[in-house]
Structure formats: C-alpha cells, structure tokens
Amino acid sequence: MSIMELNGGSVIAMVGKDCVAIASDLRLGNQALGISSNYQRIFPVTDRVYVGLPGLATDVTTLRERFRYRVNMYTIKEEREIEPETFAHLVSSTLYEHRFGPYFIEPVMAGLSKTPSGGYKPFIAATDLIGCLNFAKDFVVAGTASAKLFGVAEGLWEPDLEAEDLFETISQTLLNAVDRDAYSGWGAIVHVITKDKIITRTLKARMD
Amino acid sequence: MANADGGAYSYSLTVFSPSGKLVQIEHALAAVSQGTTSLGIKASNGIVIATEKKSSSILIDDSMIEKVAVICPNIGVVYSGMGPDFRVLIARARKSAQAYWKVYGEYPPTKVLTQEIATVMQQATQSGGVRPFGVSLLVAGWDINRGPSLYQVDPSGSFWAWKASAIGKNMVNAKTFLEKRYNDDISLEDAIHTALLTLKEGFEGQMTEKTIEIGVITVPTLEELEAGKVGGETGRPRPTFRKLSEEEVRDYLAL
Numbered sequence: 001m002s003i004m005e006l007n008g009g010s011v012i013a014m015v016g017k018d019c020v021a022i023a024s025d026l027r028l029g030n031q032a033l034g035i036s037s038n039y040q041r042i043f044p045v046t047d048r049v050y051v052g053l054p055g056l057a058t059d060v061t062t063l064r065e066r067f068r069y070r071v072n073m074y075t076i077k078e079e080r081e082i083e084p085e086t087f088a089h090l091v092s093s094t095l096y097e098h099r100f101g102p103y104f105i106e107p108v109m110a111g112l113s114k115t116p117s118g119g120y121k122p123f124i125a126a127t128d129l130i131g132c133l134n135f136a137k138d139f140v141v142a143g144t145a146s147a148k149l150f151g152v153a154e155g156l157w158e159p160d161l162e163a164e165d166l167f168e169t170i171s172q173t174l175l176n177a178v179d180r181d182a183y184s185g186w187g188a189i190v191h192v193i194t195k196d197k198i199i200t201r202t203l204k205a206r207m208d
Numbered sequence: 209m210a211n212a213d214g215g216a217y218s219y220s221l222t223v224f225s226p227s228g229k230l231v232q233i234e235h236a237l238a239a240v241s242q243g244t245t246s247l248g249i250k251a252s253n254g255i256v257i258a259t260e261k262k263s264s265s266i267l268i269d270d271s272m273i274e275k276v277a278v279i280c281p282n283i284g285v286v287y288s289g290m291g292p293d294f295r296v297l298i299a300r301a302r303k304s305a306q307a308y309w310k311v312y313g314e315y316p317p318t319k320v321l322t323q324e325i326a327t328v329m330q331q332a333t334q335s336g337g338v339r340p341f342g343v344s345l346l347v348a349g350w351d352i353n354r355g356p357s358l359y360q361v362d363p364s365g366s367f368w369a370w371k372a373s374a375i376g377k378n379m380v381n382a383k384t385f386l387e388k389r390y391n392d393d394i395s396l397e398d399a400i401h402t403a404l405l406t407l408k409e410g411f412e413g414q415m416t417e418k419t420i421e422i423g424v425i426t427v428p429t430l431e432e433l434e435a436g437k438v439g440g441e442t443g444r445p446r447p448t449f450r451k452l453s454e455e456e457v458r459d460y461l462a463l
Contacts, residue, residue, distance in 0.1 A: 077320060077323075078317060078319075078320060078353075080353055085313065085314075086312050086313065086314060088313075089311065089312050089313030089314070090311060090312060092313075093310060093311045093312075115434070116352065116430060116433035116434055117430060117434065
C-alpha cells in the first residue's frame with residue numbers, strides 16, 4: 001500500500017469557454033474503513049483561484065495553511081491578489097523545498113487569469129508531489145482514481161464548453177471515475193468559476 | 209556632548225542624539241551629496257535615469273565604469289555616492305530578484321524590489337559593527353500592475369516614489385530645474401531631452417557620450433503584452449529596461 005492511498009480521494013479540473021471547473025469526491029478513509037463523507041479538499045485561494053489537494057489528509061491541512069500564510073503575505077506586500085500562474089509557481093517551489101521528504105499531495109489548481117487587455121482567461125495546472133508543473137489546456141487529474149479520471153475525461157471533454165455544459169461534463173467525469181475506485185467516492189462537490197460568480201454544487205452520488 | 213556635529217553621539221550608529229537624529233545617517237547623506245549628480249524622470253510611456261560618469265584621470269578606462277545597472281529585465285538603478293557600496297547593493301538586489309523569480313516564476317514588481325533594497329540599507333543602520341551605505345539610489349522599473357515607477361532610496365532605508373528627482377552634488381539646482389520643466393504627460397523622448405539639459409546645468413567639463421550614462425524603461429504596447437511574457441527563441445522574459453549605447457547617447461546629445 002502506498003502512503004498516497006491511505007486516505008483516498010481524487011480531484012479534477014477542466015477548462016471551458018471563459019470558465020473553469022474544479023471538482024472532487026468527499027471521502028476520507030483509513031485504508032478500507034470509510035471515516036467521513038464530508039471531507040473538503042478543495043479550497044479558495046482568491047476569488048478567482050481554487051486549489052484542490054488530494055492525498056494524505058494531514059498534509060492537506062498543513063499545505064492549506066502554508067499556502068494561506070504565503071498568499072496572505074503576498075497579498076499584503078504586493079497590495080494585489082495573486083494571479084493563477086504565479087500561485088502555481090508558488091505551489092511548485094513550496095513542494096520542491098521538501099524534495100527529499102515530500103508532502104504526499106498532488107495539487108490541482110483552477111482559476112481565471114487577467115489578460116493585458118483587462119479580460120479573463122481560463123487557467124488550470126497540476127503538480128506532482130515534488131512540484132513538477134503541468135500546464136494543461138484541457139483538464140488535469142490527481143488522486144487515487146486519477147487513471148479512471150484520465151480515461152473518462154479524455155472521452156467526454158471537448159473545447160469551449162459553456163458553464164452549464166462544463167458542469168455536466170465534469171460531474172459525469174468525476175462520478176463515473178470515482179465509482180470505479182474503491183478509495184474515492186462517498187459524495188462529490190463541484191465548483192464552476194466564471195468571471196462574475198462561482199457556483200458550488202454538491203452532487204448526489206453513490207454512497208457505496 | 210550635543211554639539212553641531214553630534215559630539216559623542218556621532219560615533220555610535222546605534223545611539224540616538226538628543227535631538228532625535230542618528231548622526232551617522234546624516235554623515236552618510238553628506239557622502240551622497242559629494243557624489244556625482246544622478247537624476248530620474250518618469251514619463252507617460254517610460255522612465256529615463258541618467259548620471260555623470262566623472263573620471264578622476266584621463267588614464268582611467270571609463271568604458272569599464274558602470275553606474276547605471278540592470279537588476280532584472282524590468283528594473284534598473286543609478287546611484288550617487290560611494291561606488292563600492294553601490295556595487296554591493298546591486299549584487300544583493302540582483303540576488304533578491306532571482307530569489308523572487310525562483311519562487312514565483314516572474315520578476316518582482318518595482319515596489320517590492322525597492323522595499324527589499326531599502327530593508328538591506330536599513331539593517332545597516334540598526335546593527336552592531338556596521339556603517340550605513342554611503343549611496344542614494346534611483347530605482348526605475350515597470351510592472352504590469354503599477355506601470356512605470358521611479359523610487360529614491362536613501363542611506364537611512366527610507367524610500368519614496370518620485371515623478372522626477374535628482375540626487376548628488378547638484379541636486380538642489382537640478383530639482384528646481386525639473387520642477388519647472390516637468391508635466392504629467394511628458395513623453396519619453398522629451399524626458400530624455402530634459403534629463404540631458406538638467407545634467408548639463410551642473411556639468412563640470414565636457415558632456416559627451418563617454419561622460420554620461422543613460423538607462424531607459426520603455427512601457428510595452430498592448431500588442432507586445434498580448435504576445436506574452438516571454439519572447440523570442442530563447443523564451444526569456446522581454447526586457448523593459450535597457451542602457452543606451454554610446455551611439456544612441458551621441459544622437460540624443462546632437463539634438
């Protein structure tokens with residue numbers, strides 16, 4: 001058994017037309033024993049940047065607090081909110097600091113970045129547990145059901161999905177992938193981020 | 209004890225004089241006022257910083273003197289005061305810019321880097337066994353959030369933003385001159401002109417392309433920004449700060 005599989009859980013992020021979505025399951029377990037069906041592993045960084053932290057639960061808590069500290073110091077010092085690309089680099093360098101004793105987390109980030117002309121561009125990224133960045137254009141996956149998430153996403157995703165369609169696509173991708181993984185599931189949550197608002201929905205999922 | 213030059217309070221940096229001054233910092237400012245004049249002017253589409261490159265002897269190879277220095281692609285700096293102190297400060301500033309890049313994947317905004325340099329200078333006013341830096345700096349930089357900004361940093365570590373400023377030997381006259389000629393919509397070309405005229409006011413000797421140094425910040429156009437942060441085959445960040453070559457300086461002087 002790998003340490004990344006102790007608590008279970010998976011996260012996915014997808015790009016749509018002028019929107020992004022990030023979704024995860026809600027299970028927290030101790031190997032086969034399910035403990036919680038309400039474990040949040042996606043957190044807001046700013047109004048426009050969200051980060052999902054699948055992996056070892058204690059590191060989920062620690063990393064959330066480390067990122068909150070660093071982002072708060074950034075916001076106060078620079079007198080502005082951090083952009084998604086900058087946050088992705090911050091995540092990467094934070095993880096690499098522990099290159100030889102890493103956090104057992106594979107972060108997934110989603111957000112909207114400001115363009116020079118004043119608009120917003122969708123942004124997603126993921127890293128491995130030691131900070132190798134992946135800037136995908138379509139979707140990024142992580143967690144115990146990552147292999148299944150790759151398969152379903154590859155099948156269902158298409159470019160330029162509107163917010164409602166993106167919600168349906170990411171939800172079906174997540175549900176059908178975690179239902180095929182023993183350590184993920186027990187509920188699901190989806191955040192769809194557009195430039196005006198963020199809609200968070202909890203999905204009705206198989207609780208077995 | 210407390211006489212005009214500070215008396216017993218003037219030798220220890222970590223002791224306030226009764227009038228509330230740190231006399232060593234006053235002395236450091238005096239060292240700056242003896243240095244060659246430097247100035248900076250912020251225009252609507254850029255910034256110009258310039259200085260005299262005064263050699264004490266004709267035998268000096270002045271092509272090797274660097275008074276306007278690059279810190280990172282979007283920030284440059286010029287000084288008045290002690291050359292060696294400047295050298296140490298730019299080494300620290302360059303390291304600080306690279307450390308920021310290592311964490312965030314982009315170069316620091318001007319204000320953030322200026323704050324770091326100012327912190328280094330302040331630490332030399334509150335530590336044992338060190339003396340303050342004998343330089344004032346004019347830091348010129350561009351970042352996407354604030355646009356072009358010009359900061360002055362003093363030996364005490366205090367810094368503030370200017371639209372136009374001068375430091376060094378001729379600073380009083382130069383600032384009066386700048387006050388008359390500055391307006392908020394000055395263009396970069398006009399600013400370079402004004403900078404040269406201002407330097408000429410207090411110039412001792414011949415003002416040629418070999419006796420002055422000029423650095424320029426050019427604000428990128430919207431097209432350049434849309435094209436992306438990195439440019440060219442090498443994929444390195446597009447620079448916004450550059451030093452003018454001798455030919456360019458000669459052309460500006462000829463006008």
